[in-house]
Amino acid sequence: MADNSSGAKKVSRRKFLVRGGMGTIGIVAIGTYIFRNSIRREILGTVNSLELPYTDNTDKPMVWFEVTSENNIVLHSPKMEMGQGTFTGIAQMAADELSVSMKQIQVIHAASSTGNVDSFATGGSTSISGLWQPLRELSAMLRMMLLKEASQKLNIDVDRLVIEDGVISGNGKSLTYAQVAEGVENWEVPDAPVLKSLKEYKYVGKPIARVDLDAKVFGDPIFGMDAQMPDMLYGAVVRPTKIGSTFVSADIAIAENMPGVVKIVIEEDFVGVVANSMLEAENAKNAINVTWESYKDLNTEAITKIITVGNGKSTIIQKNGDSLDEESDLITLEFRTPIGAHAQIEPNGVVASFDGDSAVIKISTQVVGITRKEVAKRLDLDTDKVNIVPTYLGGGFGRRLHTPHAIQATVMSKAVGKPVKYFFSRKEEFQHDMFRPPTHHVIKGILNPEGRLHGLEHEFVSGDVGNNSALIPNFLPPIIGADVGAIRGGFIQYSGIPNFRAVYWHVDLPFATSWWRSLGLLANTFAMESFMDEMALKANKNAVEFRLQQIADDAIGVRLKNVIKAAAEKANYSEEITNGRAMGFAASIDANTPCAQVAEVSIVDNEIIVHKVTVSLDPGLAVNPDQIRAQCEGCVIMGMSAVLYEQMFVENGELTPTIYGPYQMALMKNAPREIDVVLLQGKDTPGAVGEPPLGPIGAAIANAVRRLTGERLTELPLKVSKSMA
Amino acid sequence: MEISLTINGMIKTVNVEDENTPLLWIVRDLLDLKGTKFGCGKAACGACTLHVDDEAVRSCSYPVKFAEGKKVTTIEGLGDRENPHPVQQAWIEEIVPQCGYCQPGFMMATAALLKKVPHPTDEDIDNNIINVCRCGTYYRMRKAIHKAAKLQAEMSTNESKEI
Numbered sequence: 001m002a003d004n005s006s007g008a009k010k011v012s013r014r015k016f017l018v019r020g021g022m023g024t025i026g027i028v029a030i031g032t033y034i035f036r037n038s039i040r041r042e043i044l045g046t047v048n049s050l051e052l053p054y055t056d057n058t059d060k061p062m063v064w065f066e067v068t069s070e071n072n073i074v075l076h077s078p079k080m081e082m083g084q085g086t087f088t089g090i091a092q093m094a095a096d097e098l099s100v101s102m103k104q105i106q107v108i109h110a111a112s113s114t115g116n117v118d119s120f121a122t123g124g125s126t127s128i129s130g131l132w133q134p135l136r137e138l139s140a141m142l143r144m145m146l147l148k149e150a151s152q153k154l155n156i157d158v159d160r161l162v163i164e165d166g167v168i169s170g171n172g173k174s175l176t177y178a179q180v181a182e183g184v185e186n187w188e189v190p191d192a193p194v195l196k197s198l199k200e201y202k203y204v205g206k207p208i209a210r211v212d213l214d215a216k217v218f219g220d221p222i223f224g225m226d227a228q229m230p231d232m233l234y235g236a237v238v239r240p241t242k243i244g245s246t247f248v249s250a251d252i253a254i255a256e257n258m259p260g261v262v263k264i265v266i267e268e269d270f271v272g273v274v275a276n277s278m279l280e281a282e283n284a285k286n287a288i289n290v291t292w293e294s295y296k297d298l299n300t301e302a303i304t305k306i307i308t309v310g311n312g313k314s315t316i317i318q319k320n321g322d323s324l325d326e327e328s329d330l331i332t333l334e335f336r337t338p339i340g341a342h343a344q345i346e347p348n349g350v351v352a353s354f355d356g357d358s359a360v361i362k363i364s365t366q367v368v369g370i371t372r373k374e375v376a377k378r379l380d381l382d383t384d385k386v387n388i389v390p391t392y393l394g395g396g397f398g399r400r401l402h403t404p405h406a407i408q409a410t411v412m413s414k415a416v417g418k419p420v421k422y423f424f425s426r427k428e429e430f431q432h433d434m435f436r437p438p439t440h441h442v443i444k445g446i447l448n449p450e451g452r453l454h455g456l457e458h459e460f461v462s463g464d465v466g467n468n469s470a471l472i473p474n475f476l477p478p479i480i481g482a483d484v485g486a487i488r489g490g491f492i493q494y495s496g497i498p499n500f501r502a503v504y505w506h507v508d509l510p511f512a513t514s515w516w517r518s519l520g521l522l523a524n525t526f527a528m529e530s531f532m533d534e535m536a537l538k539a540n541k542n543a544v545e546f547r548l549q550q551i552a553d554d555a556i557g558v559r560l561k562n563v564i565k566a567a568a569e570k571a572n573y574s575e576e577i578t579n580g581r582a583m584g585f586a587a588s589i590d591a592n593t594p595c596a597q598v599a600e601v602s603i604v605d606n607e608i609i610v611h612k613v614t615v616s617l618d619p620g621l622a623v624n625p626d627q628i629r630a631q632c633e634g635c636v637i638m639g640m641s642a643v644l645y646e647q648m649f650v651e652n653g654e655l656t657p658t659i660y661g662p663y664q665m666a667l668m669k670n671a672p673r674e675i676d677v678v679l680l681q682g683k684d685t686p687g688a689v690g691e692p693p694l695g696p697i698g699a700a701i702a703n704a705v706r707r708l709t710g711e712r713l714t715e716l717p718l719k720v721s722k723s724m725a
Numbered sequence: 726m727e728i729s730l731t732i733n734g735m736i737k738t739v740n741v742e743d744e745n746t747p748l749l750w751i752v753r754d755l756l757d758l759k760g761t762k763f764g765c766g767k768a769a770c771g772a773c774t775l776h777v778d779d780e781a782v783r784s785c786s787y788p789v790k791f792a793e794g795k796k797v798t799t800i801e802g803l804g805d806r807e808n809p810h811p812v813q814q815a816w817i818e819e820i821v822p823q824c825g826y827c828q829p830g831f832m833m834a835t836a837a838l839l840k841k842v843p844h845p846t847d848e849d850i851d852n853n854i855i856n857v858c859r860c861g862t863y864y865r866m867r868k869a870i871h872k873a874a875k876l877q878a879e880m881s882t883n884e885s886k887e888i
Binding site: 080083084085108120209211212213214215216217218219220221222223225226229259277278279334342343344345346347392393394395396397423425426626630633634636637640641659660666668669671672673675 | 742743750752757758759760761762763764765766767769770785800802804805809813816818819820821822823824825826827828829832847850851852854855856857859860861862863864865866867870888
């Protein structure tokens with residue numbers, strides 16, 4: 001916890017906010033880089049199971065909480081709410097440790113000016129697991145501070161006071177938290193908060209309704225797109241349609257004189273328009289004639305050629321026993337996955353105001369700390385002169401880990417002296433997405449005489465995921481050799497196999513690829529678990545039994561076995577075809593969370609129909625079982641959308657399609673009518689939830705198709721060539 | 726030019742430079758009702774769905790001139806915390822939203838469907854609810870739509886009893 005060994009720290013009243021017209025708290029947290037101490041220890045082999053701790057402010061309750069005069073608690077969350085339910089989980093944790101009811105907790109996004117800044121990101125399925133310990137400790141600290149103060153005010157010993165719903169009572173007297181906090185000048189922050197036992201928790205572990213439910217059902221203006229500032233103007237930024245375009249010159253003569261245009265902003269790296277209305281800005285943008293130097297004739301085939309195992313640089317990320325190079329009778333399969341778009345429904349957007357001295361930026365982002373730093377650097381400001389005011393995210397999925405638009409809007413605001421709002425068109429979203437990279441996998445295996453795997457090798461190539469990001473500092477990729485995002489799910493999880501190896505190949509693509517929910521997991525697990533299924537068939541074994549036989553009995557192995565058994569049991573897994581339906585099985589481990597799925601599939605008119613998916617997940621302690629189920633359902637549907645329908649192409653140097661529909665995604669009619677979720681608890685703390693269930697879905701569907709048609713599908717999106725007829 | 730319309734029960738007159746301006750931007754920027762969302766601008770995702778004379782309309786591609794004299798209802802006018810529409814009530818009971826951005830469009834599309842087809846089958850739902858949700862809330866939405874149909878039926882029974 002705190003490094004102050006001399007006991008309680010004095011904290012000024014000014015830093016402890018009680019609502020009533022005061023500005024927000026101003027302690028600036030200094031972030032430490034998450035990998036600093038652990039990178040060598042964690043190198044490669046365990047990246048797949050990395051659960052990232054929360055490393056920013058963990059010892060100053062006053063940076064996290066306000067006590068309002070209505071006796072409610074405002075929790076300033078450094079983690080963003082993008083649908084994953086984090087606000088609800090942390091509200092449950094805080095309410096329990098603070099002894100207040102759920103109704104008394106209001107979670108809001110911490111503006112960076114409050115000092116509660118996440119210098120890393122909301123992502124990687126780390127929010128609840130990372131905050132589990134520190135947030136409960138912070139809440140307990142605040143409870144103890146309030147108790148101690150109440151003890152003095154009431155003149156009753158702390159151990160004779162009880163708290164219920166934010167009211168401290170003893171000897172027939174009582175004070176609300178708000179009354180306790182009233183007028184206090186100095187607070188003592190305890191160094192050793194005493195946490196309650198799990199049994200004492202009223203909310204943690206319960207399927208509490210989302211805290212943002214009403215706001216989202218009644219259409220409250222909570223998103224980045226809804227943000228406004230007084231007197232704001234509208235911006236637009238000219239973007240090339242061709243991959244690899246570099247700016248040469250812009251003819252702005254027509255645009256300058258168009259109605260509503262306030263200013264054309266020409267910078268080294270972008271050309272922007274500021275106008276009185278959004279449509280005027282858009283029209284003027286379209287009237288600017290930009291000359292770009294572009295790649296030519298780039299197409300999907302050229303990209304596929306780059307993405308081929310053997311190209312680029314390789315890194316062995318996992319090795320056990322002997323190499324399979326000398327073996328004969330190897331079974332080899334190759335798999336491919338396409339470029340995927342985030343396609344989140346809320347476009348990226350921002351409202352920025354620069355007043356000559358400081359900047360305020362309202363934005364839906366997954367990277368508050370990094371955005372602040374980047375804007376400060378561009379405008380040559382101290383970081384504390386840039387206040388990032390985050391909003392709810394209309395979908396994150398990794399798309400909002402990149403925020404150059406925050407810089408562009410602030411630069412435009414500086415140019416016109418007024419706030420500027422600007423957002424991406426849908427075409428820009430599709431063409432300038434930071435895509436899920438295409439991948440290619442070569443997997444080799446060999447069975448022993450007993451029909452178990454004697455050896456297994458996974459070689460795969462992917463565009464950048466983690467390397468292309470401010471989250472991963474430049475010095476890191478050369479040290480670890482592999483892209484920490486691309487290799488998620490690329491490891492061999494069947495550690496009972498005597499000989500195995502996983503090799504990652506790095507290549508550079510001519511367009512940007514990056515984090516897409518679950519990173520490499522979706523593609524890698526599709527390939528690996530499809531191959532496992534094929535090997536089970538070769539061994540003439542039940543796919544579930546085949547898997548269970550090759551998992552070592554270490555901690556994660558036992559948890560993996562348990563989810564595999566639970567999914568098979570819940571789904572009544574069978575390899576018979578019944579009423580034209582077959583089941584497919586797959587399992588994965590991501591961020592130390594094992595997941596198994598059974599997909600029940602039929603084929604009608606050559607179209608793959610997913611009727612039911614059974615999910616078994618071991619997220620550790622379930623803070624909110626309902627939200628974990630929701631994440632499982634969402635991952636199944638987003639995952640099936642990606643593996644059955646989604647694909648970006650490159651045509652004549654342009655990424656396409658640029659609109660929903662042509663970029664086909666799962667709709668209501670495609671979603672499984674049944675999604676059955678079983679939650680197991682194989683460890684006593686919360687683990688990753690938001691991404692791990694994306695692992696098995698691709699292979700589970702492909703394996704069901706294999707049973708139905710005999711055809712092994714090796715490319716996403718999955719398309720059957722043979723009809724069941 | 727001036728355009729008069731009834732928005733969530735109130736008659737409003739707005740001044741627009743271009744009568745072809747999509748209704749979405751009139752609702753969001755001039756009438757300051759942010760519940761109707763911009764998703765694609767091409768009527769391809771349904772995030773901007775609202776009602777014009779009780780019909781579901783994708784307002785990003787609906788010129789405001791066509792709304793002249795008509796009744797426009799947005800998510801803010803569908804129901805409120807005190808009197809939620811059956812669809813909103815069902816959405817709450819099933820805890821449907823995740824990120825929430827596409828949800829007003831889905832709720833408006835559902836409310837319009839229930840007006841025409843009070844007890845939709847799964848096939849009715851598949852054929853009529855064709856918006857895009859990236860978080861993948863379709864599974865809960867389907868349950869909520871069936872629940873909303875029940876709530877709507879109960880509500881109308883109660884209403885007729887009171888008469």
